[in-house]
Structure formats: structure tokens, C-alpha cells
Amino acid sequence: MATLPPPLSNLSLWQRTVRSHPLLSSNATTPLPESADTIVVGGGLMGALIAHHLLERHPHHKVVLLEARELASGASGRNAGHCRPDAARGFTTFAKLHGGEQARKIIESEAEVLKLMDDLVKTNGIECEWTRRMTYDACLSPKFTEYTEAAIAGLQFAGGTPDLIRLDDKEARKATGTNAETAFAWDAATVNPAQLTLGVHTVNGLTGRYEPFAWTPVVDCEPLEGGGGWVVVTERGSVRCNKVVWATNGYTAAVVPEFKGLVVPQRAQAHKLSRPPAGSTFTPLQGSYSLRKSMEEFYSVAPRPDGTIVLGASRALIPLNEYHNRANDAGFHAGLAANALTAFAEIYPEAGYRPPSLRALEADAHRAARLKPTDPLAALDAPWPAAADVQGEDRGVGFEYAWTGIIAATPDLVPFVGELPGKPGQYAAVGFNGHGMARIALCAPTLVGYMDSGEWEGIMPECFRITQERMARLRSAEV
Known part of the structure; x- marks a missing residue:
């Protein structure tokens, strides 16, 4: 269903904690500027972090962010409150879809996300209930124990080193308070995602080069007459820019037709x-x-x-x-x-x-x-x-x-990150399959680096990249 976000209805726990935040409905009635260097579409954590890294890398860059509802109104303000990178369990599924090497890279990249998030919160003093704690997969059936052990073995065979602890039945029951027959434990965190997202928007605003506009739905994106840029069309007017970044996740297909059927x-x-x-x-x-x-x-x-x-x-x-x-x-x-x-x-x-x-x-x-x-x-x-x-x-x-x-589902269970084929200067970071808190903090700076140099740097898995071949293959259901 390709549609813009509906009117805001009942609020999540997290959104109820930020009703008085001054940025929640930023510039809701302020006229839009005529132009910006980069426009980011989407006021969740991905949009906020893309803007954050653009502002850090470019001291004179002006970034405008457009959000259809209030900031943090989508998945970033409505999730279950985890930053829970996968330590091994997902390896089997990813290996079937992307091969063993890419599956290993997916797991390894998520461990880096926890470090990046921890540094982001502590360096900027963001108050968001950020709590480092052990996380547990409590195996309540022999079938799931077997599944996890097979995933660990597969990851090891692919050259990975699972950073987790296996607990026997007595240890598992003590640690989880359940009747689990075993459990697997590793390092993670819990967080108030709405406070985190608004905290990043606040840090961005300190630069003086950042303008977020809430209640500004984007309806189209047209080439600038004469080329060399884009005109982003909203229900409140249009803004010219050099580059556009779509951080629209589950609502992407409504404004980027290339993703119809690919980001659902x-x-x-x-x-x-x-x-x-x-x-x-x-x-x-x-x-x-x-x-x-x-x-x-x-x-x-x-x-x-x-x-x-x-x-x-x-x-x-x-x-x-x-x-x-x-x-x-x-x-x-x-x-x-x-x-x-x-x-x-x-x-x-x-x-x-x-x-x-x-x-x-x-x-x-x-x-x-x-x-x-x-x-x-x-x-x-x-x-x-x-x-x-x-x-x-x-x-x-x-x-x-x-x-x-x-959330935004993709056929191969990983996000789309990169430049849109045939649309130079338009980029996207979408499709996080309900696992964005364990991927966004890595994908955002990686994409911004690619926007600058045209080269991929860092440890983001290659299977996340947007390519014509990947999109065509997924459309033909040959995942």
C-alpha cells in the first residue's frame, strides 16, 4: 500500500514522554526556505542522523529536513525500545538469501552499531533512558535451541566469532526468570527512541545550519530546470536543493515509485x-x-x-x-x-x-x-x-x-542504502525490516560518506547497497 503517513492517532509510550519537546512540531507554520544544499525527507532517527553527519562533514552546509507529521512520529518513536544487535541467530536466514560471507558481515556490522550508538548518546549528552544491559534469547523449546546452535555453527564456519554466552538450563532460568531450557546472552541496550531521535535533532540545531519542518508532507520530487539539482514538492510549497535523501522507511513507495513492491x-x-x-x-x-x-x-x-x-x-x-x-x-x-x-x-x-x-x-x-x-x-x-x-x-x-x-519490509530482509539508479543526487536509506535500531547508526554515516566521494567505505555489508541488479532480481522474485 503506497501511501503517505495517515493523520497522527494514538501515541506510543515514547511519544507520550516528549509532548512538551520544543522541536516536536518544528516550523509547522513557518514558510519553507527557497533552497538548501541537501533535503532529508523523514524525521525519524535515520533522517536525523543523516543530517547530523552531513552537518559534521560540511561546515557550511545547509540541511533542510521535511517530515509529514511531527518529528519521531513513525517507527523511531513507536518501536519496542531496544538497541539489540544480532549476535548470531539471524545468520542462517541471511546466509540463504545472501551467502555466508555477507551473512557474517551483517552480524559483525551490528556489533559496531552498539558502539556507535553508545558513543552518540554519551558524547552529546542525550537523555533518552539509554541503558546498557545484557540481552537474552530465552529458548522455550528444544526446536529454538537447535535453531540457534545451528546458526552459531554456521557463523563460525563462515569465519565469524559469535560474541555471546550460552547458558545451561539452571543459568538460563536464573538469568531470565523463565523456564527456558537454555539461553544465549550478549551485550545490548534499551532506550527511549523518541527522546533519542529528538535529541539528535536538537544537536543538529546547535549548528545554526539545520531547519526541520514538521507537518510538511512531500508529494513529489522533480528535476531542477536545467539540471544539477532537484525540486522537492510538498503540500506547503517547494524547495530547491542539490541532493535529496529519502529516509522514509515504510512510506517510501508513496514518494519513490522505484520502491513499489520492494519496500512494503x-x-x-x-x-x-x-x-x-x-x-x-x-x-x-x-x-x-x-x-x-x-x-x-x-x-x-x-x-x-x-x-x-x-x-x-x-x-x-x-x-x-x-x-x-x-x-x-x-x-x-x-x-x-x-x-x-x-x-x-x-x-x-x-x-x-x-x-x-x-x-x-x-x-x-x-x-x-x-x-x-x-x-x-x-x-x-x-x-x-x-x-x-x-x-x-x-x-x-x-x-x-x-x-x-x-516498519518497512524488503524481500531480502536487508535495507536499501545508496543512490537511486538513473537519478543522480537522489539517495535513500530505507527498508529496515523492524531492525533499524541495530543498523541505522552505521548506515547513516556510511551513506553520507558515499554521497561525498562516490566510494563505499567502512563495514556496511555490500548486500545493503542499492543497485539496478538487486532491484531487478527482487522484482523477479529471484531472491
Whole structure:
């Protein structure tokens, strides 16, 4: 579904923490400038970091950023709160699609992202709940243990050195608080992604050469008359520039037709859980977790510094047509919420959580889908009041609210980064398959370096690059 972002509806946990941020609706009514050196389209973390590296590398460069809604309104403000690079598990799938060498490079590049993110946050003093912590794949079935061990063996055979620890059943249960038969642990972080994204926008603004424009949907991009540049057309006017960078992720195909069928929006979902109820014997979670029953059935768990928890769920638990090629991030899927909340309560019974009834979740989901602030600066109260006819036991214990975010899926499960074929001066970094927090901090500076020199430097895997051959192959489904 090639469409621009819909009107902003219910807000994520992260977006609720930044309602008073001064940059949220930057320049919403300010006239657009006539020109800029580079225009970045997309106000999420990728767009902010591309602008950041352009401004660092070019002391006199002027960058304009255009965002269809408020800044951090898309996946960067609506994800599950992890910076969780893969240590080995994805090797098997990537090797089938890209070969062993590229699969190894994908895994190795993600370890670098954690270092880059840590340095970005600490060097710039960005307050964003950034917490380095161990992360665990808790294997809740023999099948998933076998799958992970095979991936580790494959990575080692390809010359990789998996940087993770295998825990036996007793260690796994102690570390994860589950009945896992084994677990795999490695270094990661949790983060408030909306605060992080707005923090980068704030740092960019200190240069005096950066102008972000919120509530400015881009509808077209035309060659500058006479060549040598582009005119970016928005609903509020047009801006001339030398270069354009698309950081539009799940909404890319609406403005860049080359990506129709190659960058497809998908709905993902997360849930906020309160602190464990009073009297609970639950030991507070210290790590972050992926509770793995299989490749299709899993749940992500991200504790926050205040003791609340963000719970994510696998999209594969609902029919494909209910999340694939869907670009609307309003409301949430009540059935997916019921599954995730029930599974969490079963996996951690001592925590005292009790899932709401499906009827209560459906009532909340319906109301959330209808929330549409008429004023782009309006805030939404949280949590949502219970529907009048859904009270008492139906409300459960511990669940506060849920939200949807739009990710971008590609046929070969890796992003598109580079220059658009046949359109010199137009670049893109899109299609992060719900794994952007473990890739963006590497892809952004790599793309900016390529924009300057025309040469690829660093350790970004070659399979991420935009090429005519790759796009044609994927269109013919020969992945």
C-alpha cells in the first residue's frame, strides 16, 4: 500500500514522554526556505542522523529536513525500545538469501552499531533512558535451541566469532526468570527512541545550519530546470536543493515509485505494562529479552528504568493480510495483544499480571483507532479510560495500553542504502525490516560518506547497497 503517513492517532509510550519537546512540531507554520544544499525527507532517527553527519562533514552546509507529521512520529518513536544487535541467530536466514560471507558481515556490522550508538548518546549528552544491559534469547523449546546452535555453527564456519554466552538450563532460568531450557546472552541496550531521535535533532540545531519542518508532507520530487539539482514538492510549497535523501522507511513507495513492491509497510505492535502489582514476588528484570518459542512465536521484553515494561509480539501470530502491506498506525490488534499479554502472564506467573479480556481489548483498540487530534500540537491523555461497559475483572491487571508502528519490509530482509539508479543526487536509506535500531547508526554515516566521494567505505555489508541488479532480481522474485 503506497501511501503517505495517515493523520497522527494514538501515541506510543515514547511519544507520550516528549509532548512538551520544543522541536516536536518544528516550523509547522513557518514558510519553507527557497533552497538548501541537501533535503532529508523523514524525521525519524535515520533522517536525523543523516543530517547530523552531513552537518559534521560540511561546515557550511545547509540541511533542510521535511517530515509529514511531527518529528519521531513513525517507527523511531513507536518501536519496542531496544538497541539489540544480532549476535548470531539471524545468520542462517541471511546466509540463504545472501551467502555466508555477507551473512557474517551483517552480524559483525551490528556489533559496531552498539558502539556507535553508545558513543552518540554519551558524547552529546542525550537523555533518552539509554541503558546498557545484557540481552537474552530465552529458548522455550528444544526446536529454538537447535535453531540457534545451528546458526552459531554456521557463523563460525563462515569465519565469524559469535560474541555471546550460552547458558545451561539452571543459568538460563536464573538469568531470565523463565523456564527456558537454555539461553544465549550478549551485550545490548534499551532506550527511549523518541527522546533519542529528538535529541539528535536538537544537536543538529546547535549548528545554526539545520531547519526541520514538521507537518510538511512531500508529494513529489522533480528535476531542477536545467539540471544539477532537484525540486522537492510538498503540500506547503517547494524547495530547491542539490541532493535529496529519502529516509522514509515504510512510506517510501508513496514518494519513490522505484520502491513499489520492494519496500512494503507492515504493522508491528507493542504494549506498556505497569510495574508489578504490590505484593508481587516478582524479581525486577535486569536484562532485555526475547522469549522464544519458535521463529514465529516470540515476545520481546524491554524493562525501563522506572520498572515499567514494554512488551512486543511477533506479527507472525496473526494472519498475513492483517499486518502486511498495511500503512495505518492507528489503533492496535486486539487479538495480538491478548496473545502477548496472556503469554507474558503465563511465562512470569509470580509477577501478578492478569491479561484483560478480549472484549476489553477490542473496546480499547476501537477507541484508539478513532483518536485523531485536530490540532497537530495536541497531546493525548494516557491511559485511555475503560469503555463504560467493560469494567472490573475484564480490565485485567498490569496492562496500560498498546500501540502500532509501521516498519518497512524488503524481500531480502536487508535495507536499501545508496543512490537511486538513473537519478543522480537522489539517495535513500530505507527498508529496515523492524531492525533499524541495530543498523541505522552505521548506515547513516556510511551513506553520507558515499554521497561525498562516490566510494563505499567502512563495514556496511555490500548486500545493503542499492543497485539496478538487486532491484531487478527482487522484482523477479529471484531472491
